[in-house]
Amino acid sequence: MATEDRAVVEAIKASGESTLKRAKAKAKETINQFFNVPLDIAVTGRTGSGKSTFVNRILGLRDDDDGAAPTGVTETTMERTMYEHPTMPNVKIWDLPGIGSPNFKANKYLKDVKFKTYDFFIILNSERFTENDIMLAKEIRKQKKHFYFVRSKIDNDIYSEQMKAGFNEQRVLDTIRKYCLIKLNELGNSEVFLISSVDLEKYDFEKLQNTLIDDLPFHKQSALLQAWPVCSAAALEKKIKFFKKLIWAASLATAGIAAVPAPGTSVAGEAAIAIFFLLRCYYAFGLDDRSLKRLSEKVNMPLLEYRAKSKFANAIQNKAVTTIQACAAAVTISTIADLLSLIPGVGSAVSAGLTFGSTQYFLTEGLNELANTAREIRKVAGLDTVY
Incomplete structure (x- = not known):
């Protein structure tokens, strides 16, 4: 016809x-x-920064669901652990051990967690980014891979500030972002994404998604877009x-x-x-x-x-x-x-x-x-x- x-x-x-x-x-x-097409995402950061909860939200799981990354007040990730996306088995999220020991060496850490496995790294922290975070980012950059700084638990910060006189949410967010960027100044044009794993619709979660998509080759974009929560x-x-x-x-x-x-x-x-x-x-x-x-x-x-x-x-x-x-x-x-x-x-x-x-x-x-x-x-x- x-x-x-x-x-x-x-x-x-x-x-x-x-x-x-x-x-x-x-x-x-x-x-x-x-x-x-496979997509392997590494999530790392300090103990207590909410890594496992973040992993679960990407997977579309609650913390108490079968197959979810274990969470708790103590260190629950002692070695790298892979979580397969429940509806996109070619997408894998890797929950890496927290960084921050006195003897931490960025290059040794990357070797121990099998650096070449991952398409990119998400470095997550719920307070301030440390020298260890910066050393790790430098080593990742040296190896010509992407990393992204994510400041987690923003909902906790907003909650603790909202009872104060003259509370302004945007001012709080701007202050947190500015503080993080000051700490990361030596890395140059680094960006920080503010997120709450309690409510992904708020703050910078969508901005993080868009940045990841822009940085990935087209065939990898396909996997991310299918797996990433709406x-x-x-x-x-x-x-x-x-x-x-x-x-x-x-x-x-x-x-x-x-x-x-x-x-x-x-x-x-x-x-x-x-x-x-x-x-x-x-x-x-x-x-x-x-x-x-x-x-x-x-x-x-x-x-x-x-x-x-x-x-x-x-x-x-x-x-x-x-x-x-x-x-x-x-x-x-x-x-x-x-x-x-x-x-x-x-x-x-x-x-x-x-x-x-x-x-x-x-x-x-x-x-x-x-x-x-x-x-x-x-x-x-x-x-x-x-x-």
Whole structure:
């Protein structure tokens, strides 16, 4: 069809390649990276700075959840510990031992914690950054990797100051930031991100996300955007925009390329790519049970019922899986058929073989509906007044 031909031409253009054959190869590479690219994040800092709680928030877990990093008033991280993201197993958060012993040597510390494992370091502190923090940052810089200073427990600072006469929250934040930067002066143009692990929507958590994305190569951005918790309307829109940019690749990979999402997948490979793509949208937008239950508790209102209004979200929840294990979850032919049947005229494509046009239409419809559902839930929850 001419319309489909135009769509294919646009997909080739989006790939940056000159021919359909080269565009298909690029699509396969892009989608395989999208599903499987590893991202290893190191979190370090002084004992008691809230490292483990920060790790848990990135993972979307409570401190008392199964699989969460242990927290406490004493040192709980005695050796480097890896935590796999519950819905993005290619993303791993490493909780590193606290730094600060009298015999601390930055280069020895990096060797002990296997420096080359990580894509970047987050150096976290709840009070002031020390000489050890600065020495560690210098050593990381020497090794040509990125580090980010995060000042944690800002909610505690605000709470202790708000009863004082003339309290001004912005002035408190400015004072904390200025104090941190004075301590880090010898590092040059360092930046400090003020965060509260109690409420990620406040302060600099979104700014930290945006900075990380800007510094990462594109294929690593994919992993971060999928795994990072939704902390604002803007953060959600960034995720949605990113997924929309990948529809061309998912459509070409689905329509005639046996690009299996991960080794060991025993499903209808081509159609499964489309389903896995929407599964990733579902989790990245925070539409899974765990994310919505946490949000419901936070705003003290039931939100699961709003997800049920979405035919795509409802079908994924009822027929698909609750977690994605290496993008090789047990998606069945019936699951694929059920989801495809949501689009008139597309459902029969399971047995006939998906075309580029039908796949692109299916993914666009599914992504838009999941995105609008996530937007509506945030609006109902009172988190975003407009979207």
